[in-house]
Amino acid sequence: MKTLDLANTSLREINQALHEQASECTEREWKITGAKGDHNIACGLDAALSVDIEGHAGYYCAGMNKKAHVVVHGNAGQGVAENMMSGTVRVKGQASQSAGATAHGGLLVIEGDAGARCGISMKGVEIVVGGNVGHMSCFMGQAGALVVCGDAGDALGDSLYETKIFVKGSVASLGADCIEKEMRDEHIEYLTDLLNRAGMDEDPKSFKRYGSARNLYNFKVDNASAY
Amino acid sequence: MCGIVGLYLKNPALESQIGALFEPMLIAMTDRGPDSAGFAIYGDEVENGTKLTLRHEDMNYDWAALAESVKAGLDTSVDFFQNATVAVFKLGCDAAAATAFIEETAPEVLILSAGHSIEILKEVGLPEHIAETFNLKGMKGSHIIGHTRMATESAVTMAGSHPFSTGEDLCLVHNGSLSNHNRLRLELKRQGIHFETENDSEVGAGYLMHRLQQGDTLTEALENALKELDGFFTFTIGTRNGFAVVRDPIACKPAVLAETDDYVAMASEYQALTTLPGIENAKVWEPEAAKIYVWERS
Numbered sequence: 001m002k003t004l005d006l007a008n009t010s011l012r013e014i015n016q017a018l019h020e021q022a023s024e025c026t027e028r029e030w031k032i033t034g035a036k037g038d039h040n041i042a043c044g045l046d047a048a049l050s051v052d053i054e055g056h057a058g059y060y061c062a063g064m065n066k067k068a069h070v071v072v073h074g075n076a077g078q079g080v081a082e083n084m085m086s087g088t089v090r091v092k093g094q095a096s097q098s099a100g101a102t103a104h105g106g107l108l109v110i111e112g113d114a115g116a117r118c119g120i121s122m123k124g125v126e127i128v129v130g131g132n133v134g135h136m137s138c139f140m141g142q143a144g145a146l147v148v149c150g151d152a153g154d155a156l157g158d159s160l161y162e163t164k165i166f167v168k169g170s171v172a173s174l175g176a177d178c179i180e181k182e183m184r185d186e187h188i189e190y191l192t193d194l195l196n197r198a199g200m201d202e203d204p205k206s207f208k209r210y211g212s213a214r215n216l217y218n219f220k221v222d223n224a225s226a227y
Numbered sequence: 228m229c230g231i232v233g234l235y236l237k238n239p240a241l242e243s244q245i246g247a248l249f250e251p252m253l254i255a256m257t258d259r260g261p262d263s264a265g266f267a268i269y270g271d272e273v274e275n276g277t278k279l280t281l282r283h284e285d286m287n288y289d290w291a292a293l294a295e296s297v298k299a300g301l302d303t304s305v306d307f308f309q310n311a312t313v314a315v316f317k318l319g320c321d322a323a324a325a326t327a328f329i330e331e332t333a334p335e336v337l338i339l340s341a342g343h344s345i346e347i348l349k350e351v352g353l354p355e356h357i358a359e360t361f362n363l364k365g366m367k368g369s370h371i372i373g374h375t376r377m378a379t380e381s382a383v384t385m386a387g388s389h390p391f392s393t394g395e396d397l398c399l400v401h402n403g404s405l406s407n408h409n410r411l412r413l414e415l416k417r418q419g420i421h422f423e424t425e426n427d428s429e430v431g432a433g434y435l436m437h438r439l440q441q442g443d444t445l446t447e448a449l450e451n452a453l454k455e456l457d458g459f460f461t462f463t464i465g466t467r468n469g470f471a472v473v474r475d476p477i478a479c480k481p482a483v484l485a486e487t488d489d490y491v492a493m494a495s496e497y498q499a500l501t502t503l504p505g506i507e508n509a510k511v512w513e514p515e516a517a518k519i520y521v522w523e524r525s
Contacts, residue, residue: 037497056497056511075511077497078481096513097478115513116478134478135516 002027006034006041006055015043018068022046037077042070045087059096062089065106078115081108084125097134100127103144109198116153119146122163128198138163139175147194149202157210165210166191168202177216181209228379229389229402230256231482233372233463233493234503235470235522241489242270246366248503250358252492253373255499257354259402260375263388264357265349267398267465270368272344276304277322280339280346281329282313282385290314293333300328311360313339313348322395337385337423342396344467349374349388369524372465372493374400381426391429393420394436396467401428402480402495403459411455431456435464449473449519463493469523478516485509491522 004014014032021027025047035041035055042051043060045068053061056074065084072080075093084103091099094112101117103125110118110127116134119127124143135153138146141163151169158175164187165178174180183205191204232252236242245268253264271278281293290309297318298305304319318325322341329336340347348361354375358364374389381387392398405411408427411434416422420433434455438448445466452462452473459479464471472493474482485492485500487509494500497511514520 036501037499058496058498075497094512096481096483113512116516136477 001029001031003031003033006032006036006038011038011040015040018042018045018047018049018051021049025049035072035074039077042068045070048087056093065089075112076110080110081106081125084108094131099129100125103127105144107197109200113150119144119163122146126194126197128194128200130200132169135172136175138165138178141165145190145194147191147198147200147207149200157212159216160212162212164190166207167210168207171208171210174210177213178210179213181211183207183209228259228377230259230375230495230499231373231389231400231402231461231463231493232256232495232499233370233400233465233470233472235370235491236489237491237522238489239369242369243367245270245368245371246362247364248490249366249371249373250364251502252494252499253354253358253363253375255501256373256375256495259495260377261353262378262383263349263351263376263385264354264374265347265388265390266363266371266373267340267345267347267390267392267400268366268368268371269344269346269396269465269467270366271346273317274343276317276319276343277325277341278343278346279316279318279322279325279329279341280313280348281316282337282339283335284312284385286312288314288336293329293336296332297325297328300332301325310348310362312350313361315346340392340398342392342467344369345392345396345398345465347390347392347398349385349390351383351385351388370465370470372398372400372463372470379404381424386424387426389428390465391426391432393422393429393433394439396465397432397436397439398465399428399432399435400463401431402461402482403475405430405456405458405460407455407457427458431460431462445469445471445523446519446521449521453517453519461495466523468525469521471522472514472520473518474514474516476517482514483511484514484520485511 033054037058039058043063046066049068051070058077060079062070076095078096081089082101084106086106090109095114097115100108108127111130113131118133118137128147132150138157142161145164148167152171154172155175157178294305306317390398405427408430461480461482
C-alpha cells in the first residue's frame with residue numbers, strides 16, 4: 001500500500017499519482033492521510049484502485065470516478081462521487097448536498113445522512129444512504145436507484161424519470177409526478193441484492209417504493225390552447 | 228461567493244483565547260473571499276453606558292480630541308483606545324445620544340457598531356492582513372463572527388464589507404444574495420431603520436433589528452426573516468447573549484456546524500474548522516434548510 005499525506009504532498013501531486021495508474025497499474029492500494037476538508041480529492045480516477053481517505057473530504061471527492069473503490073473515513077462535502085461512471089464510493093460519515101449528482105453508474109454508499117439534492121439528475125448510479133436524505137433528492141432522476149434507510153426530505157423525486165426510489169422511513173413530501181408504487185417480488189429481490197452489496201443490514205420488506213407517474217413525459221393535448 | 232465563520236464559547240475558560248482560535252478560521256476562508264474581511268467580537272462589556280466602534284481611514288486621526296468633544300458635549304464619561312484605523316469608545320451615556328452627537332459633530336467618522344458588548348473591525352484587503360492589522364489573535368471575548376467577501380452585488384469598498392450592524396449589539400454576516408432588498412429597505416426606512424449603504428446584506432441586518440424592536444425573540448425574528456427575505460442566504464447572527472445560524476429554504480449556500488462541550492463553531496466549509504481543539508471528536512453536521520439554530524447564554 002502506498003500512503004500519501006496531504007500535510008506534505010500537494011493535492012495536484014496526489015491526484016496525478018492516482019491518474020498515472022490509468023495507463024499502467026503498478027500499485028492497487030492507496031491511502032491518503034491528513035484530509036482536512038480539501039476539495040477534489042481523488043477526482044477523475046480511471047483504474048481499479050482501492051483508495052482510503054483518512055479525515056474529512058471537501059467538495060467533489062471522487063468525482064467522475066471510474067472503476068476505483070474509494071472510501072472516505074469521515075464526512076464528505078458537496079458533490080461526492082458526482083458524475084461517477086463506475087466503481088464504488090463509500091462515505092463512512094455524512095455527505096453534504098448533491099451527493100452522486102448526475103452519476104451514470106457505480107455504487108455510492110453513504111453510511112450517515114446525505115444533504116439536499118442527493119442523486120440529482122442521476123443517470124444510472126445506485127445510491128444507498130444509511131441515514132436521511134435532504135430535500136429535492138432524486139430531482140429529475142433518469143435511471144438507477146436511490147435507497148434511503150432513514151427519512152426523506154421535501155419534494156422527493158420531483159420531475160422523476162425512471163430512477164427507482166426505496167425509502168424505509170417517512171417522506172416529508174413527494175415532488176411533482178412522483179408516486180408511491182407497489183413493492184413486487186422483483187423489487188424485493190433487487191433491493192435485497194443492493195442492500196447486501198452496500199453492506200446494510202436492513203429488511204427489504206420494510207421499505208416503500210416510489211417512482212414516476214409518467215404524467216410529465218408527454219405534452220398533453222388539452223394544454224394546446226394555452227399557446 | 229463569500230466565506231462566513233463564527234465561534235461561540237460554551238466554556239468561559241477559553242474566552243482569553245478566542246482571537247487565537249478564530250484567526251485561522253477567518254484566514255482559511257480567504258479562497259472564498261479575498262476582497263475584504265471583518266469580524267464582530269463580543270466581550271469586555273460596558274454594563275451601564277455604551278460601547279462604540281468608530282473608524283477613520285487616517286491612522287493619525289485625533290481620537291483624543293473627539294473624546295474631549297464628546298465628553299464636553301454630552302456631559303458624560305469617555306474612555307477610549309485605538310486599534311489601527313478603529314477606536315473603541317466607552318461612554319457613560321446611551322447609544323442613541325452618542326451616535327447622534329458623533330454623526331453631527333464628526334461626520335468624517337464612520338460608526339461601525341454600537342452596544343454594550345459588540346466591537347466590529349473590518350477593512351478592505353486579505354483576511355490575513357486584516358487579522359494582523361487589528362491583532363485579532365490577542366483578542367478576548369465570548370463569541371465572534373466573521374466574514375471574508377468576494378464582492379458580487381456591490382463594489383469592493385469599506386461600505387460593502389461585513390459584518391453589518393444596524394442596531395445595538397446586533398450584527399450579521401451573510402453568504403448569498405437577497406433579491407428583494409430594495410423594496411424591503413424602503414419599507415424598513417419608513418419604519419425608522421437607518422441604513423448606511425445600498426448593500427443587500429445590510430437589509431438583512433436591518434430587518435432583524437426591526438423585528439427585535441417589535442418584540443420578537445431572536446428565534447421569532449429569524450422565523451419572520453425566512454418568510455420575508457427572498458434570495459439565497461446563509462446567515463450567522465451575533466447578539467449580546469447569543470449566536471444563531473440559519474439557511475434559506477432551499478439551502479443554496481454551504482454551511483457546516485461543529486459542537487463540543489467547549490464551543491459551537493460555524494463555517495462555510497469544514498476547512499475553516501480544522502484548527503479548533505478537539506475538532507476530531509466534535510459533532511460535525513450540515514445545518515438543515517430553513518431551520519433556526521440558536522445558542523444563547525442566560
